[in-house]
Amino acid sequence: MPEISIILAGFADAFTWVNLLFVMLGVAAGQMVGAIPGIGPIMAMAIAIPFTFALDPLVAISFLVGVNKGGLFGGAIPAILINTPGTPDAAATTLDGHPLAKAGKPVKATRMALFASVTGDTVSDIVLITLAAPLAGLSLQMGPVEILALMIFAFSIISGLIGDSLIKGLIAAVAGLLLATVGLDPEHGTPRFYFGYFELYDGASLVAVAIGMLAVAEIFRRIAAARRAGPQPAISLGNDDPAAQRVSWAEYWGCRFAIARGAAIGTLLGAIPGIGSTAAAFMSYSATKKTGTGGGPEFGQGNLRGIAATESANSAVMGANLIPLLGIGIPGSIGAALLISAFKIHGIQPGPLLFQTQARLIYGLFGAMLMANLMNLLIGQVSLRLWARVIRAPESVIFPAALLFCFVGVYLSTGGLFGVGLMLVSACVGYVMMAFGYPVIVFIIAFFLGAGFERALSQSLVILDGNPLAVVQHPVALALLILAAVTVIWLSRGRG
Amino acid sequence: MKFKTILAALTATAISAGAAVADWAPSGPIKLWIGFGAGGETDTLGRLIAKDMSEATGWDIVVENKPGGGGIAMFTQLATVPPDGQTLGMGVTMPVLVNLTVRPDQIPFDLDSFDYLNTVALAQLGIIAKADAPFDDLESFIAYSKEKGGALMAFDAKPQELLMNVINGQSDAGVKLLSTKSSAEALQQVLGGHVDAAFNAGAHIPYLDSGEVKMIASANASRHSYATDVATVPEQGYDIYVDPWFYIAAPAGLPEDAKEALSGAISAALASDATKEAIMNSMHTEPSMAGPEETKQMLVDGLANVGTLFGK
Amino acid sequence: MGQKSINRLSGVAVALFGAAMLLWIIPAHTETVSYGWVKPDTLPKACAWALAGLGLIQALLPKGEVALDGGEFVIVAVAAVLSAGAIWALGKIGFLVAAPVFAALLIAVIRERRIGWIAATIIGAPALIWVVVDLLLGRPLP
Structure with a gap:
């Protein structure tokens, strides 16, 4: 722990007008791009990094942190309002967020998402600020065998999301895993299933597949519904009575366990790289679903706890991703990797000496993160009203426009029309799966985890010399495997 | 704008020692394709170079990410665009050379599909x-x-x-x-x-x-x-090594004046203090600007070396 | 077609896909290597076997809900075909021409008649995207 005077000086650096301005700009930009399907905070940060070169290091990094945090909440806005997640992290938010919006409380649903997001984020930031060093040591202890066990544990949460048919759920999971094997194989680097398209060498793009299956398929369905219903008035926002759109303290307090659980799951999975925020959100949702509705509507029909659980978890991941970054210089996610490159451009080398050589800057960054959380809350209140107003346009406007945004977003983030084509194919597959009753969400999670799973499997077998039973020499891994088995049993209890 | 261009050309000449004064100018925005996704080392390097180049020359340079197969997807596309100096590609030698060695029949280009403009840096492994x-x-x-x-x-x-x-x-x-x-x-x-x-x-x-x-x-x-x-x-005691170079190429058949102008501008950008500092900071290595001839030679030698690695 | 036979049908399709992977696609699209625990075709083969097996079970013991809706399916298919055309057109004639036409066709599918909203969609949305992406962010559109 550095001298208290350095800590205070760092915080003082953060709380300047210039810094405040850039954090605000970052948060506003992040919320905007997060809300547009396909363009997420990652894309926005990548565009912004060269421009930050001219800025003071702390200002530059504060701005990028603002973009990242704003984007976390931004993705939830279209997920709730029109059932199409703006970023893959927000996929789980559609489950209860959109039903509540349809029930006439869109502003209430987005508000709950905002409060949960900011709470989860703040909790994980505080953990980061106070415990970064010991927790970073924890992530070093996680070798390939432990990561493989953690992945298997993550897969086990899928059993909580499988719908009424076990076989169909398993088929969706296996198919997702199969899609993840497209591209170079992790052990030998040989290309697989690329059919002459070199864009597939690195695997099917996560963004293209997720936006296609979750957003575009839904847009197609809504276009069909709009045609059948005939010319529609504007999307109903329910009653305009402000009281109905408010999230009362009692309601927020009623979600405290869901939020705390989400923050804990998110912080832990953020500190240990490899699982990602999308899966964390689903894990949190799955766990909260099991603990009861708390007197609200059923899960999947607009339960506030469902929204709170997912949003606090995915936001907490992002804060905690900085634990391995600042503690040991290892990025826990693409967003964290982008922050590393911003650090490096400014001549700051993340790593073991960072707290000794750059303590003042790090505490400045912490100050900026807390400031960004506050800004997220304030600006979020404005932008959720703004978006709720935008979608008052009739569906015949919203959905064609949203489809164009998906096209452009995926075009930009995958670097070409091939990604857009992949998005369209994914949308069609997603639609057919849904029509035949196969759970798309399960497919997506298996796909997200798949590439890392195969690599961890390959690494683990090298370490274990091909003998799976040698896992008994890795107690952490063994414990996680047992936990996975318990989770499967716990989550599938009560399904016929 | 004109003045800026001349100034840039002069700087470029001064630095790339002996390059002819370039009267070539692009007819629109130059696209610099990056063979990797946003946020990686190649991306950061490419954007820094593009920023510096356009400040120095007044050219409009647009950076686009074309990830896939360590640059294979980007170079495949680059081989098909007209060689007018409006489209450039930046990549790393190793993935390209490995694929040209192991599966040449599946790769729709070879070393002669491109004109090489400049090296950027050597990754120290x-x-x-x-x-x-x-x-x-x-x-x-x-x-x-x-x-x-x-x-x-x-x-x-x-x-x-x-x-x-x-x-x-x-x-x-x-x-x-x-x-x-x-x-x-x-x-x-x-x-x-x-x-x-x-x-x-x-x-x-x-x-x-x-x-x-x-x-x-x-x-x-x-x-x-x-x-x-x-x-x-x-x-x-083991006669083997790996030298991954970052480099910039254009489709083959680039007019000589365009080649010189572009290569000179890249050299100038790499020599600027800001870029140098950023490369030092992010990669701990000096920028290198070998010019068209040596870059080409470096790839030819590299291909032979990768052949040795694979025992071919 | 009843729910049961639709479920049976999807099971057969999954099983056939698994079989096709095993017989043709995996051998043709993976390389053979001589060493290592996890070979390029290890995980794909395991998945394909699982799909073939699970598909057969689904075909024999059809279970689960389906949400197949013929009318919706036709309109979704039309929208998908239009989107495929739009991707092709984006590559050929560029965003500024293709995007408004695409938006106009989608509006026609929905049968919107109010001229103000039509204008907002086919002119407003592409123009907004173009200004933000091309001008403000400096990222070229096709």
């Missing part, structure tokens, strides 16, 4: 181990591996695996190789004690300073600027 490991160089590492019945070593690209296979073949070291996604992940495995050694391209440098990691060898043909006392793999 080291072999590292934890500071308290009971070995300090390749020889003692090999002895350790034999004694242990196969030490574990992490790598993150095919040529590194091949280099180690050659050493395994010549010494019966029996080192077991673990494929990781990135230098950072390989470093994490070393620090966490999950592997005995690893290849690393820069992420390890702060740990050298803090004394948690030591370097066993440089895997390049030359020693590293930050660790001149560590011998290279060839110096330690």
Whole structure:
């Protein structure tokens, strides 16, 4: 722990007008791009990094942190309002967020998402600020065998999301895993299933597949519904009575366990790289679903706890991703990797000496993160009203426009029309799966985890010399495997 | 704008020593394609160069990411656009050379499909181990591996695996190789004690300073600027190395004046203090600007070297 | 077609896909390597076997809900075909021409008649995207 005077000086650096301005700009930009399907905070940060070169290091990094945090909440806005997640992290938010919006409380649903997001984020930031060093040591202890066990544990949460048919759920999971094997194989680097398209060498793009299956398929369905219903008035926002759109303290307090659980799951999975925020959100949702509705509507029909659980978890991941970054210089996610490159451009080398050589800057960054959380809350209140107003346009406007945004977003983030084509194919597959009753969400999670799973499997077998039973020499891994088995049993209890 | 262009041309001439005064100018925005996704080293480098080039020359330079197969997707597309100097591509030699060696019939281009403009930098690749490991160089590492019945070593690209296979073949070291996604992940495995050694391209440098990691060898043909006392793999008795160069190319058939103007502008950008500093900061290596001829030669030699790695 | 036979049908399709992977696609699109625990075709083969097996079970013991809706399916298919055309057109004639036409066709599918909203969609949305992406962010559109 550095001298208290350095800590205070760092915080003082953060709380300047210039810094405040850039954090605000970052948060506003992040919320905007997060809300547009396909363009997420990652894309926005990548565009912004060269421009930050001219800025003071702390200002530059504060701005990028603002973009990242704003984007976390931004993705939830279209997920709730029109059932199409703006970023893959927000996929789980559609489950209860959109039903509540349809029930006439869109502003209430987005508000709950905002409060949960900011709470989860703040909790994980505080953990980061106070415990970064010991927790970073924890992530070093996680070798390939432990990561493989953690992945298997993550897969086990899928059993909580499988719908009424076990076989169909398993088929969706296996198919997702199969899609993840497209591209170079992790052990030998040989290309697989690329059919002459070199864009597939690195695997099917996560963004293209997720936006296609979750957003575009839904847009197609809504276009069909709009045609059948005939010319529609504007999307109903329910009653305009402000009281109905408010999230009362009692309601927020009623979600405290869901939020705390989400923050804990998110912080832990953020500190240990490899699982990602999308899966964390689903894990949190799955766990909260099991603990009861708390007197609200059923899960999947607009339960506030469902929204709170997912949003606090995915936001907490992002804060905690900085634990391995600042503690040991290892990025826990693409967003964290982008922050590393911003650090490096400014001549700051993340790593073991960072707290000794750059303590003042790090505490400045912490100050900026807390400031960004506050800004997220304030600006979020404005932008959720703004978006709720935008979608008052009739569906015949919203959905064609949203489809164009998906096209452009995926075009930009995958670097070409091939990604857009992949998005369209994914949308069609997603639609057919849904029509035949196969759970798309399960497919997506298996796909997200798949590439890392195969690599961890390959690494683990090298370490274990091909003998799976040698896992008994890795107690952490063994414990996680047992936990996975318990989770499967716990989550599938009560399904016929 | 005109004045700026002339000024840039002058600077370029001054720096690339002897390049003709370029009266070539692009007829619209120049696209600089990056063969990797946003946020990687190539992307950061490319954007810095583009920013500096357009400031110096007044040209409008647009950076686009075209990820896929370590640059194969981008170069495949680059080979098909007209050679008018309006489209350039930046990549790393290794993935391209490996694919041209292993599966030439599947790759729709070869070295002659491009005109080479300039090198950007050489990635410095080291072999590292934890500071308290009971070995300090390749020889003692090999002895350790034999004694242990196969030490574990992490790598993150095919040529590194091949280099180690050659050493395994010549010494019966029996080192077991673990494929990781990135230098950072390989470093994490070393620090966490999950592997005995690893290849690393820069992420390890702060740990050298803090004394948690030591370097066993440089895997390049030359020693590293930050660790001149560590011998290279060839110096330690194995005639093999890996030299991944960042470089910029254009479709083949580029007019001579365009080639000179572009190459000169890239050299000028690399020589600017800001870019130099950023390259030093992010990659711990000096920028290099070899010019068209030497860049081409470097790729030809590189292809032969990769052939050796694969035993072809 | 009843729910049961639709479920049976999808099971057969999954099983056939698994079989096709095993017989043709995996051998043709993976390379053979001589060493290592996890070979390029190890995980794909395991998945394909699982799909073939699970598909057969689904075909024999059809279970689960389906949400197949013929009318919706036709309109979704039309929208998908239009989107495929739009991707082709984006590559050929560029965003500024293709995007408004695409938006106009989608509006026609929905049968919107109010001229103000039509204008907002086919002119407003592409123009907004173009200004933000091309001008403000400096990222070229096709």
